[in-house]
Amino acid sequence: MPQTLNKPPEDSQAWELLERCLLPFVFSHAVAVIVATILNTFGISQISSFVLFLLFLSVSLGSTLFYHNLKVTAAGKAILITGCDSRVGNALAKQLDDLGFTVFATFSNKNENNEIACKLKDQCSGRLRVLQLDVTSERDIHSTFLYVNEHLPDGAPGLWGLVHADAWVALGECEWIPSSVLKRSVEVNFIGVSRLTQVFLPLVRRSKGRVVLVGSLFARIPSPVRGIHCAVKAAVEAWGNCLRLEMRRWGVDVVIVETGEYVSGSAWLKDNASLLEQARDMWTQLDPQTRREYGQELFQKEMIALERYTLGPEADLTQTTRALTDATVRTFPLRRYMPVSRGERIRALLSDHLPKPIYDILYTD
Numbered sequence: 001m002p003q004t005l006n007k008p009p010e011d012s013q014a015w016e017l018l019e020r021c022l023l024p025f026v027f028s029h030a031v032a033v034i035v036a037t038i039l040n041t042f043g044i045s046q047i048s049s050f051v052l053f054l055l056f057l058s059v060s061l062g063s064t065l066f067y068h069n070l071k072v073t074a075a076g077k078a079i080l081i082t083g084c085d086s087r088v089g090n091a092l093a094k095q096l097d098d099l100g101f102t103v104f105a106t107f108s109n110k111n112e113n114n115e116i117a118c119k120l121k122d123q124c125s126g127r128l129r130v131l132q133l134d135v136t137s138e139r140d141i142h143s144t145f146l147y148v149n150e151h152l153p154d155g156a157p158g159l160w161g162l163v164h165a166d167a168w169v170a171l172g173e174c175e176w177i178p179s180s181v182l183k184r185s186v187e188v189n190f191i192g193v194s195r196l197t198q199v200f201l202p203l204v205r206r207s208k209g210r211v212v213l214v215g216s217l218f219a220r221i222p223s224p225v226r227g228i229h230c231a232v233k234a235a236v237e238a239w240g241n242c243l244r245l246e247m248r249r250w251g252v253d254v255v256i257v258e259t260g261e262y263v264s265g266s267a268w269l270k271d272n273a274s275l276l277e278q279a280r281d282m283w284t285q286l287d288p289q290t291r292r293e294y295g296q297e298l299f300q301k302e303m304i305a306l307e308r309y310t311l312g313p314e315a316d317l318t319q320t321t322r323a324l325t326d327a328t329v330r331t332f333p334l335r336r337y338m339p340v341s342r343g344e345r346i347r348a349l350l351s352d353h354l355p356k357p358i359y360d361i362l363y364t365d
Helices: 012-041 049-068 087-098 115-123 138-150 179-206 227-250 273-285 288-294 296-314 318-329 342-353 356-362
Strands: 078-082 102-107 129-132 161-164 210-216 253-259
Touching (some): 012 049, 012 318, 078 138, 087 318, 102 115, 115 129, 129 138, 138 179, 161 318, 179 227, 210 227, 210 318, 227 253, 253 318, 273 296, 342 356
Parallel strands (some): 078 102, 102 129, 161 210, 210 253
């Protein structure tokens, strides 16, 4: 796979700024037309709507850019990050620790032999705490809540941020996926996320903080071999959108960060080879008749298609980490961040607006 495909989506920040400025642009135009009409009707002034538009636009854009770049003070604020076993969760913990936050970095399997956890603790300040948290374990969730509640920074009313960076990726054709894999994927990627949020929301509400969910562009893009991944990410995003509306009365922000193809693949896994091994296990568990109908040739083709996910360690995840950081530290975060490539953004746009038969023809593998 050429290295150019793994370059970060450098224009994602420009798209975010454009999204932020779109409303002031429309607002300025509407107000300018209304004000100019009123002034001209009553003979107060003959100023044109275009001049008023430029005036209102300069004021509104200036205010928007000012508020867009505001960041919260890190002192006295604590953030819980799940899935620090992954590259993204690990990098985010370092970044937020460098900014001065108190970070609770959780690992699904924290023990004395976990080199990633030990290395993270050595590289960060004394504010960072490394915790054991299996999001599918009710016992782990409640023990983590008690620990975080007892070790909040002095004077902190609650937890400022809850970042769900944990994920368990299952890829394979929908008919191949055994019930055990399906159950595990739903438990980690959806049930664990929703249950952990339920338990920690009282702490987040007290600080008027935020919940950051890691979604995927494939929640909106139907894609063969990624059926279960598309499904659980769609569930997370739908649930997150509802939670955002419910939390508005409390001043709590719920932000979704939609990652792209490589980030949502093996970049979240601790062992890149496990993705292909998982697919092979699915294949061997199929009944012989189904394997004969699909054929070994088709399976090999699917395996080759999955190999690009093993390039995760080469992928530059800078923009994803940047988006997660912005979602956490911006005073007025966007509701959705999309640190994806231009091609992925266009594909999502076409998926949303093109007739489905046309989209299927364009993007059938």
